[in-house]
Amino acid sequence: MVLKGKRGMMDDFFDLVFTIVILFFALFFIQVVLNGDVESKQDISFKRMELFNNQELFLYYLNYPLSVEGTEMRMKDLILLAVNRDSEELFNEKNKEFFELRGVKGRVNVYDSKQYEEEGSSLFYYSNVGFTDKEKQVMKLSNLGGQKIYSVTIVSS
């Protein structure tokens, strides 16, 4: 049916406007849904990458070479040495060196593994951040030959 005259033209014009508006919203909806899915998957990827980077940084930290009284060692050896000497000062000094030289922000706690399992307090810790919500990295090391503490758990975040 064809309407001739001004009224018919107006009616067709409104049909066109409604079609465009509906199409716009339909496309907007599809775009939001598609984008939402892609973005949420991207977020998962980024979070996993961040977690991997933190875990790798933790391994790098434990293997970080340093010198104690003229003897070369790694951070993991230093931690055990500090535990055996009961020297928080030594631990703090070398951790400060690492965190400042490498420009790293974070926190490291060292526990007697027994205390860690019982959710006890740490032997010592170093932190240059107030609070961190990063996922924790945990490494348990045997303190072979240790006289009092036989295993330490190192927790980084």
Add this chain to the structure above:
Amino acid sequence: MIKSKKGALFHWITFAVLGALGLFLILTFSTDLGVTIKGEQQLGFLQDFYLQGEGELLKLDQQASFVGKEVVLELVEKAGYLDSSECGSLDGINLWNKGNNLCFPSLKEDVNNSFNRVWREQIDETTYLIEFVGLELIGNTQDQFEIVRQGDKYSLDKDFRINLGYSFEEFFQLQTEAIFLLGTCSGKELPVCLNENKPIYWKFTSCTNELYQENEKIVLFCVESPNYNLFDDNGAKKRIEYKIGLDFNYVLGTISQ
């Protein structure tokens, strides 16, 4: 087609319903459109296998370092022998010669055997082929770590290469010095000659209470390492001390080994 205001209203209602439905779906409905997580497989591999493996290797290095230090302390106490010297011993201290017969320890073999014995006692049943180069201790084995996750298996060699902070090659330096002392002081008045010629870190009998003692021209020494220290179990720095005996019943120029 409806030709009036009423017709236009229907259009608006359709639009409003679609808008409301769209808004409702956006807010409540999380659709998985099959978009895969980028790098999921790769990151999964890195986290489940690579990082786990690196963690195991880190622990292995730490164990090797501990065992290596035990080996150093055991061998320096026994003049480099795993058990006893072919040249005999005096007061439990192994001799490096008997007259003109030199019997230096075969260090490579002794380090290897001592390491494997301590490793089996303290760690596990893995057998290593041990070598030392400078300050480094290198262990090779056929054994591998295996990490299994959801049917996938990741293997990595259980080998290590660590900085021990001590070189077994220091034994060779001391052997050269021992030969020099034997050649210089045999047939002479021993206490005087030894005091004049021995390096300052060669002490008579004990490193703490030096006391010259001689038994049928056999002299016992405690030699403080001129180059290296180790940290003991309490974390205290400790000078490495060798216990060595030399027999000065030695005739110059007729060494046999």
